[in-house]
Amino acid sequence: MTSLKRTPLFEVHQQLGGKMVPFAGWEMPVQYTGIIDETKVTRTKATLFDIAHMGQIQVTGSEAEEFLQRVVTNDVSRLKVNQAQYTFLCRENGGTIDDILVYRLDESKYLLVVNASNADKDFDWLTQQRQGNVQVDNLSAEEGQLALQGPAAAEILAKLTDTDIAEIKYFRLIPEVEVAGVKCLVSRTGYTGEDGFELYSSREHLVTLWEALLEAGATAGLIPAGLGARDVLRLEAGLPLYGNELDEDISPLEAGQNFFVKLDKNVDFIGKAALQKQLDEGLTRRLVGFETLERAIPRGGYDIFHEGENIGQVTSGSFSPTLGKVIGFGFVNPKWGAVGTELAIQVRRRLVKAQVVSLPFYRREK
Amino acid sequence: MSKIPEELRYLDTHEWVRVEGDKAYVGITDYAQDQLGDVVFVELPEEGEEFEQKDSIAVVESVKAAADIYAPISGTVLAVNEALEDNPELVNEDPYGEGWMFTLSIDNEEELEEMLTAEGYKKVLEEEA
Numbered sequence: 001m002t003s004l005k006r007t008p009l010f011e012v013h014q015q016l017g018g019k020m021v022p023f024a025g026w027e028m029p030v031q032y033t034g035i036i037d038e039t040k041v042t043r044t045k046a047t048l049f050d051i052a053h054m055g056q057i058q059v060t061g062s063e064a065e066e067f068l069q070r071v072v073t074n075d076v077s078r079l080k081v082n083q084a085q086y087t088f089l090c091r092e093n094g095g096t097i098d099d100i101l102v103y104r105l106d107e108s109k110y111l112l113v114v115n116a117s118n119a120d121k122d123f124d125w126l127t128q129q130r131q132g133n134v135q136v137d138n139l140s141a142e143e144g145q146l147a148l149q150g151p152a153a154a155e156i157l158a159k160l161t162d163t164d165i166a167e168i169k170y171f172r173l174i175p176e177v178e179v180a181g182v183k184c185l186v187s188r189t190g191y192t193g194e195d196g197f198e199l200y201s202s203r204e205h206l207v208t209l210w211e212a213l214l215e216a217g218a219t220a221g222l223i224p225a226g227l228g229a230r231d232v233l234r235l236e237a238g239l240p241l242y243g244n245e246l247d248e249d250i251s252p253l254e255a256g257q258n259f260f261v262k263l264d265k266n267v268d269f270i271g272k273a274a275l276q277k278q279l280d281e282g283l284t285r286r287l288v289g290f291e292t293l294e295r296a297i298p299r300g301g302y303d304i305f306h307e308g309e310n311i312g313q314v315t316s317g318s319f320s321p322t323l324g325k326v327i328g329f330g331f332v333n334p335k336w337g338a339v340g341t342e343l344a345i346q347v348r349r350r351l352v353k354a355q356v357v358s359l360p361f362y363r364r365e366k
Numbered sequence: 367m368s369k370i371p372e373e374l375r376y377l378d379t380h381e382w383v384r385v386e387g388d389k390a391y392v393g394i395t396d397y398a399q400d401q402l403g404d405v406v407f408v409e410l411p412e413e414g415e416e417f418e419q420k421d422s423i424a425v426v427e428s429v430k431a432a433a434d435i436y437a438p439i440s441g442t443v444l445a446v447n448e449a450l451e452d453n454p455e456l457v458n459e460d461p462y463g464e465g466w467m468f469t470l471s472i473d474n475e476e477e478l479e480e481m482l483t484a485e486g487y488k489k490v491l492e493e494e495a
């Protein structure tokens with residue numbers, strides 16, 4: 001067994017009482033005060049996440065845009081400098097290699113933020129697909145990131161910088177912001193369904209940044225949050241998690257992510273033919289959101305039934321502290337995917353009543 | 367460090383038993399609730415149901431995971447803690463007190479004797495750590 005990797009914040013998490021667990025090859029905090037508390041604080045005040053386990057890959061060169069257009073499903077040509085985009089890397093068969101963020105830093109320079117579990121795989125794939133004047137560099141060992149999420153995030157961040165970060169619009173970024181004396185890239189992005197920012201800096205400065213943020217945010221109620229709350233928050237916001245709702249055998253269309261798949265862009269990107277075929281012939285399964293009508297939590301892998309017929313499987317399920325009910329994602333035969341459809345989910349020895357609901361489960365008020 | 371009251375008996379699957387007269391109160395240990403995290407539901411048995419020792423008798427659902435609770439001794443369910451229906455967090459807040467789950471009749475005293483002492487359970491935790 002290979003040993004688990006640690007972010008620069010490992011000792012800080014231990015001092016803060018973080019419960020450390022293995023995740024995607026990393027030893028990460030799953031919670032500090034508790035998942036329910038951290039989820040609620042993210043929705044009402046703000047929380048700080050160590051997400052330095054995630055990978056960062058830089059793509060540069062005069063043909064960087066052409067290259068990215070060929071390997072991702074979204075339309076990178078629409079991306080302006082200092083703008084971010086959510087997209088997928090697909091195989092020829094339409095299976096998902098990873099779901100990623102692409103940041104355009106200048107005309108010929110992009111930053112790709114990728115899942116921890118897929119960072120090496122993505123880098124190898126991109127290197128293998130590279131053509132023309134393009135350079136692909138894995139920055140994961142040198143660069144790190146934190147996520148500051150919640151309605152108080154902007155007010156807290158503003159205390160530590162002279163840059164007007166309130167001006168950063170959703171899915172935009174400022175490449176050089178000095179936060180607590182640390183040079184950061186700051187984007188208005190996140191994985192919680194709440195307002196918030198992601199701060200990218202050299203790994204050696206993450207502890208300084210973390211401590212300055214926690215101190216500046218104390219009066220606003222800022223607390224650290226772990227991967228447990230992160231998973232609940234993303235589920236409430238209807239966001240897929242790679243390994244649950246997405247993987248090499250699942251296409252972004254099956255996962256309901258059509259908005260981020262631009263079949264009409266003027267490029268034969270990898271996976272386009274297979275995805276077009278899925279769309280033309282109709283999907284054999286699609287991701288739906290459900291809520292249970294009884295007190296039980298369907299977890300990944302549990303069977304979903306409709307009128308006695310097994311129509312699919314659960315991919316994620318949790319109690320939602322924000323909504324006070326049990327919610328989840330599952331793949332079902334599209335015939336039974338309409339909102340309001342009654343489902344029965346096998347939870348241990350009993351069948352639990354559930355119904356298909358619209359996504360996202362939770363949407364913040366703006 | 368998690369609390370392990372001296373006067374209780376334990377299973378290595380993290381249940382505890384407290385004998386009061388002819389009934390046995392059953393719950394999960396401080397260590398177990400800490401490992402599970404926030405408890406959101408407890409599926410309790412029905413009063414009058416009979417169980418053999420080590421049968422799966424209840425289920426604790428936390429945000430993160432579901433855990434089976436095993437019958438520490440053979441017996442009939444005498445009562446269940448109905449307060450857990452609306453306040454499952456009692457299992458986290460007071461695992462040896464308000465967070466008890468059910469009581470069982472004591473059909474076989476020997477089974478109680480075979481359970482771990484506080485000292486024995488402490489060794490189990492040291493091995494898990």
